[in-house]
Amino acid sequence: MKRPGFIERHHLWTENQTELSEQIKAVVKEQDLLLIRTAWSDQHGILRSKSLLPQAFFNALENGMQISTGTFLFDTGGALVFNPFVANNSLEIPEMKGAPNIIAVPDPHTFYILPWAKRTGLILCDQYYQNGQPIPLSSRSILCQSLADLQHRGLDYVVGLEVEWYLAKLEDPMLAMADVGHSGKPGEPPKVSAVEHSFQYLLESHNPEIHDLLCILAENLVQMGLPLRSVENEGGIGQFEFTFDPIPGLQAADTMTVFRMATKQICRQQGYIASFMCRPKLQGCSSNGWHLHQSLINRTTGENAFISANSNTLMSDLAKHFMGGILKHVNPTCVFTNPTINAYKRFRPNSLAPDRAGWGWENRGAMIRFQGGFDDPNTHIENRIGEPAANPYLYMASQLICGLDGVDSQLDPGSPTEEPYTTENPPFPSNLLEAISYLSQSELFAQKMGQQFINFMIKMKQSEINRFLKAVADQSPEEYSQRVTDWEQREYFELF
Numbered sequence: 001m002k003r004p005g006f007i008e009r010h011h012l013w014t015e016n017q018t019e020l021s022e023q024i025k026a027v028v029k030e031q032d033l034l035l036i037r038t039a040w041s042d043q044h045g046i047l048r049s050k051s052l053l054p055q056a057f058f059n060a061l062e063n064g065m066q067i068s069t070g071t072f073l074f075d076t077g078g079a080l081v082f083n084p085f086v087a088n089n090s091l092e093i094p095e096m097k098g099a100p101n102i103i104a105v106p107d108p109h110t111f112y113i114l115p116w117a118k119r120t121g122l123i124l125c126d127q128y129y130q131n132g133q134p135i136p137l138s139s140r141s142i143l144c145q146s147l148a149d150l151q152h153r154g155l156d157y158v159v160g161l162e163v164e165w166y167l168a169k170l171e172d173p174m175l176a177m178a179d180v181g182h183s184g185k186p187g188e189p190p191k192v193s194a195v196e197h198s199f200q201y202l203l204e205s206h207n208p209e210i211h212d213l214l215c216i217l218a219e220n221l222v223q224m225g226l227p228l229r230s231v232e233n234e235g236g237i238g239q240f241e242f243t244f245d246p247i248p249g250l251q252a253a254d255t256m257t258v259f260r261m262a263t264k265q266i267c268r269q270q271g272y273i274a275s276f277m278c279r280p281k282l283q284g285c286s287s288n289g290w291h292l293h294q295s296l297i298n299r300t301t302g303e304n305a306f307i308s309a310n311s312n313t314l315m316s317d318l319a320k321h322f323m324g325g326i327l328k329h330v331n332p333t334c335v336f337t338n339p340t341i342n343a344y345k346r347f348r349p350n351s352l353a354p355d356r357a358g359w360g361w362e363n364r365g366a367m368i369r370f371q372g373g374f375d376d377p378n379t380h381i382e383n384r385i386g387e388p389a390a391n392p393y394l395y396m397a398s399q400l401i402c403g404l405d406g407v408d409s410q411l412d413p414g415s416p417t418e419e420p421y422t423t424e425n426p427p428f429p430s431n432l433l434e435a436i437s438y439l440s441q442s443e444l445f446a447q448k449m450g451q452q453f454i455n456f457m458i459k460m461k462q463s464e465i466n467r468f469l470k471a472v473a474d475q476s477p478e479e480y481s482q483r484v485t486d487w488e489q490r491e492y493f494e495l496f
Contacts, residue, residue: 005062005063006062006063006064006103006105006132007061007062007063007064007105008062009132010128010132012105012126012128012132013108017107017108017109018108020108020109020111021061021106021108023108024061024108024111024123025058025061027111027113027121028054028057028058028121029054031113031119031121032119033054033113033119033120033121034053034054034118034119034120035051035052035053035119035120035121036051036052036053036054036057036120036121036122036123037049037050037051037114037120037121037122037123038050038051038052038057038060038065038104038106038123038125039122039123039124039125040067040071040104040124040125040126040127040138040140041124041139041140041257041391041392041393042071042072042139043072043137043139043391043456043457043460044076044339044391045139045257045389045390045391045392045393045394046495046496047257047258047261048071049122050065050067051120052065060104060106061106061108063103064103064104064105064106064125064128065103065104065105065106065125066101066102066103066104067101067102067103067104067127068099068101068102069084069096069099069100069101069102070099072091072096072137072456073099074183075460075461075463075464075467076340076464076491076492076495077183077184077185077186077464077467077491078182078183078184078186079183079184079463079464079467080183080184081459081460081463082096082459084096084097084098084099085097085098085099091137091452091456092452092455092456093136093137093452095129100130101130102127102128102129102130102135103127103128103129103130104125104126104127104128105125105126105127105128106123106124106125107123107124107125107126108123109251110122110123110124110254110258111123112224112225112258113224114224114262115219115220115223115224116220116262116265116266116269117265122258124140124254124257124258126138126140126141126144127141136450136452136453137452137453137456139391139393139394139397140250140253140393142393142394142397142449142453143249143250143253143393143394143396143397143400144250145397146396146397146400146401146448147249147250147400149400149404150296150400150404151299153404154298154299154300155296155297155298155299155305156248156249156296156297156299157248157249157294157296157297157396157400158246158247158248158249158294158295158296158297158380159246159247159248159249159252159253159292159293159294159396160243160244160245160246160247160252160292160293160294160380161242161243161244161252161255161256161259161290161292161293162241162243162244162290162291162292162293162382163241163242163243163244163256163259163276163290163388164234164239164240164241164288164289164290164388165239165240165241165242165260165263165274165275165276165288165388166236166238166239166240166274166275166276166277166280166282166285166288167195167210167213167238167239167240167267167272167273167274168192168193168194168195168238168272168273168275168282169192169193169194169195169271169272169273170190170192170268170271170272170273171190171191171192171193172190172191173190174187174188174189174190174191181490184467185467185490186490186491186494186495187490188490189489189490189493189494190273190493190494192273192282194237194238194282194283194284195209195210195237195238195272196209196210196233196237196238197237201233201234201235203233210233213267213270213272214231214240216266216270217231217263217266217267218231220262220266221259221262221263224258224262226244226255226258226259226262227244227245227247227255228242228243228244229243229244229245230242230243234286235286235352236282236284236285236286237282237283237284237285238282239285239286239288242259242263244259246293246295246380249396249400252392252396253392253393253395253396254392256290256392257392257393260276260388260496264276273493273494275492275493275494275496276288276388276389276496277340277342277389277488277492277493277495277496278338278340278342278343278345278346278387278388278389278492279342279343279345279346279484279488280484280489280492280493281484281485281486281488281489281493285484287345287346287348287351287353288346288387288388289346289352289353289384289386289387289388290386290387290388290390290395291382291383291384291386292382292383292386292395292396292399293371293380293381293382294380294381294382294383294399295379295380295381296318296319296322303377304377304378304379304380305318305319306318306319306322306372306379306380306381307372307374307375307376307377307379308373308374308375308379310374311374311375312374313374314361314370314372314373314374315370315372315373315379317410318407319379319381320412320413321406321407321409321410321411321412322381322403322404322406322407323359323368323370323381323403323406323413324406324409324410324411324412324413324414325402325403325404325405325406325407325409325411326368326381326383326399326402326403326406327357327358327359327367327368327406327411327413327414328402328405328406328411329401329402329405329442329444329445330357330367330385330402330426330428331426331428331429331434331435331438332435332438332439332441332442332444332445333398333399333402334385334428334429334432334435334438335432335435335436335438335439335457335458335461336390336391336394336395336397336398337383337385337386337387337390337395337398338385338386338387338390338432338435339387339389339390339391339394339432339461340387340389340432340464340488340491340492340496341431341432341464341465341468341488341491342387342389342484342488342491342492343387343389343432344428344429344430344431344432344481345481345482345483345484346387347428349421350365350421352364352365353384354366354367354384354385354420354428355421355427355428356420356421356423356425356426356427356428357425357426357427357428358414358417358420358423358425359381359413359414359416359417360416360417360418360420361373361416363416363417363418363420364384365420365421366384366416366417366420367383367384367385367420368381368382368383368384368413369381369382369384370382370416383399385428388496389492389496397449398445401444401445401448401449402444405444430481431481432461432464432465433465436457436458436461436462436465439454439457439458440454440458442454464491467487468485468487468488468491471485471487472485472487
């Protein structure tokens with residue numbers, strides 16, 4: 001009798017996932033796939049992967065895939081933050097000392113065939129210790145735990161993605177040996193040119209300049225099964241916004257992760273650079289935002305739990321308290337909604353990006369824009385704080401953690417504002433250093449995400465900040481806090 005594999009022994013899949021895995025094997029054979037990119041999201045929300053040939057992939061569908069802990073050790077610039085061979089610098093997790101292998105377990109719900117890559121598939125994974133226990137540093141697992149907490153309350157999380165990003169024509173990839181950089185110091189950013197001539201918001205006549213590439217992108221995303229809804233030319237030169245239909249929370253986080261990866265790879269293949277950096281150092285650049293549209297659904301009735309049953313109120317008590325929790329905990333949450341140094345240069349008055357906590361009914365200047373009302377099945381909240389470089393799993397988990405705390409504490413979000421940039425509501429942290437200071441003091445996040453993970457993220461972000469401050473030591477804080485620096489362009493433009 002065949003011995004059960006790692007996945008079966010530790011009961012890591014549902015019956016549905018087991019059935020799907022058999023279907024995936026059949027597809028791999030029928031489509032004659034040569035490589036399957038077996039991928040996982042790191043703490044920055046960036047996909048890492050190993051490409052397996054079919055037989056090795058089939059084995060991974062039973063036993064998982066052995067991977068190194070190495071992707072947990074580095075910050076955004078590849079600087080080593082944790083040395084697993086030094087006793088006092090080993091993530092404070094005994095199981096991670098010595099850089100042992102862990103197990104990446106594919107999730108059969110996330111299998112894709114990549115239309116732009118010949119004979120290639122992709123599947124997303126969760127990470128486990130070799131004893132079958134989840135890795136506490138896995139951001140996807142943290143979201144899954146938050147969703148489980150929600151489901152125990154009889155609720156589901158539905159999310160709509162609204163994502164802005166920049167497109168530029170690649171002129172020089174800067175791959176000379178003198179330009180490529182090293183660990184802790186990314187190389188020179190690629191040289192690019194604009195894809196359109198000037199700022200013209202939603203200008204129809206700009207479409208021919210980039211229509212063919214947008215068609216290629218849309219065709220590939222739809223062919224993969226991503227729920228793309230709309231494509232539009234945004235405010236900046238070469239800035240675009242893609243939106244997606246509302247879908248369940250974990251699927252939405254997976255979609256965002258795969259969408260960013262796919263967009264960057266397809267554009268590069270066509271001779272362009274796609275960047276989800278919040279505020280690139282480009283002429284005529286506006287900031288990119290990632291607006292998260294959110295609602296909760298009653299698992300029993302399937303009805304929107306944010307809808308008010310009273311014609312005299314905009315929203316249900318659940319929606320009001322959920323929003324109150326998000327607003328109360330906004331400062332520590334910024335580490336997850338705005339995890340880069342660059343993101344804080346987006347928070348400017350009268351810029352269509354919020355700069356302080358607060359909510360408004362159909363107000364795009366407020367942090368939370370409430371949409372809908374009595375008896376409207378599409379009632380939801382739109383959190384406009386996020387940057388598109390955020391880790392999708394941590395962004396969404398932070399919303400659930402804060403929102404449900406608001407529900408438990410029956411927090412009041414206060415009155416809606418009509419003048420979001422002049423209200424006395426508290427401003428956001430002015431930089432990433434302030435945000436991690438708030439996170440270090442948050443009992444809520446330590447309880448819900450685990451103190452090990454919070455310590456890990458603070459040290460990871462502190463490394464990034466230290467490198468930045470060293471690079472701008474010859475500038476005044478007034479200079480580097482107001483303008484986008486060369487360091488940020490090197491660090492983020494091509495990575496995100």
